[in-house]
Amino acid sequence: MHVTEREKAILDLLQQRGFITFRDLAKRVDASAATLRRDLERMNSEGRLNRVRGGIKGIQHGAARSNPMQLLGTPFHENIARHREQKEAIARAAAALCTPGAAIMIDGGSTTLQMCRHLEGLRLQVLTNSLHIVNALLPQAGTRIWVPGGAVFREQDIILTAAGDDAMPSFHAPQLFMGAAAVGARGVMQADVVLVAAERRLIERAEEVILLVDSSKFQGSGNVVCELQQIDVLVTDTGISKRDLAMLKGAGVKVIVAD
Numbered sequence: 001m002h003v004t005e006r007e008k009a010i011l012d013l014l015q016q017r018g019f020i021t022f023r024d025l026a027k028r029v030d031a032s033a034a035t036l037r038r039d040l041e042r043m044n045s046e047g048r049l050n051r052v053r054g055g056i057k058g059i060q061h062g063a064a065r066s067n068p069m070q071l072l073g074t075p076f077h078e079n080i081a082r083h084r085e086q087k088e089a090i091a092r093a094a095a096a097l098c099t100p101g102a103a104i105m106i107d108g109g110s111t112t113l114q115m116c117r118h119l120e121g122l123r124l125q126v127l128t129n130s131l132h133i134v135n136a137l138l139p140q141a142g143t144r145i146w147v148p149g150g151a152v153f154r155e156q157d158i159i160l161t162a163a164g165d166d167a168m169p170s171f172h173a174p175q176l177f178m179g180a181a182a183v184g185a186r187g188v189m190q191a192d193v194v195l196v197a198a199e200r201r202l203i204e205r206a207e208e209v210i211l212l213v214d215s216s217k218f219q220g221s222g223n224v225v226c227e228l229q230q231i232d233v234l235v236t237d238t239g240i241s242k243r244d245l246a247m248l249k250g251a252g253v254k255v256i257v258a259d
Contacts, residue, residue: 001030006039007048014049014058016186018193018223019200021055057193058223076132076156080110086214086237086258091115093258094177094212094235098122102174105202106133108158109179111212119143127171129198131157146171153194160198176206180213182220185247188231189222196223208232215239228253 001009009029013020022040026033044051049058091114098104100122106112108130116136119126126137127146137143150161178199182189188211190196203209203226210233218240228251235256248255 003039006031007043010039010043011048014056016224017196019055019057019197025055076110083214083216086239087111088114089237089258090212090214090235092118093256094210095119097175097210098124105173105176105206107176107178107199107202108133108156111179111214112177115177127173129159160194172205174207175210176202177210177212178202180211180217180225181222183213183217186224187227188225190225191222193223196225199225203230210235218244
């Protein structure tokens with residue numbers, strides 16, 4: 001692969017994902033590890049991408065955060081009230097997928113938070129990066145709670161580490177429950193690359209990825225967390241369109257429609 005082709009492939013992947021690990025990049029770009037490292041060093045020095053520990057991330061233009069401790073996207077306190085009835089139905093259906101006594105991961109989000117009330121008595125081990133979810137689970141004496149290390153982003157009350165770092169406990173779980181800012185043919189999306197990197201690390205630790213999104217999320221754009229084919233189950237509401245339902249089923253995703 002010629003240098004210009006490699007550069008285009010690298011930038012195309014960054015545009016889709018926002019962040020990509022070096023290991024994943026080496027699988028997708030036809031070049032030796034040494035050649036790739038030279039390409040990345042040159043493109044980093046030219047300001048075309050950012051090299052970070054464990055991989056690379058794209059250069060943010062226009063929408064760059066003014067505060068490094070503030071995530072891009074809708075603040076949690078605004079998002080929690082949107083489509084509340086649908087989120088509660090989705091969360092109830094998602095909680096029904098949990099096996100008593102099992103270990104699960106719950107990513108921070110306004111929909112995943114609604115799961116907590118339905119986990120009482122299941123004696124679960126839960127890894128979560130959300131302080132809201134921690135607070136909701138604390139009264140449940142039989143639920144064991146794990147949290148990762150990192151910085152607290154106050155607007156979402158979520159704990160995140162820098163892209164490429166891994167400061168969470170050595171935790172593997174059969175199921176990961178996560179939300180998204182948007183879902184489309186290109187995959188599951190989030191507004192902020194910090195969230196993208198964190199969710200990819202969770203996906204790597206899970207045997208089954210379960211996405212909780214209300215039907216309003218099937219529009220918009222963002223940084224790609226993963227392709228649809230990496231989602232095992234998607235739980236949504238009755239407002240999902242036939243077109244979006246066909247898109248998901250075509251990608252091999254099992255869809256649960258909560259009412």
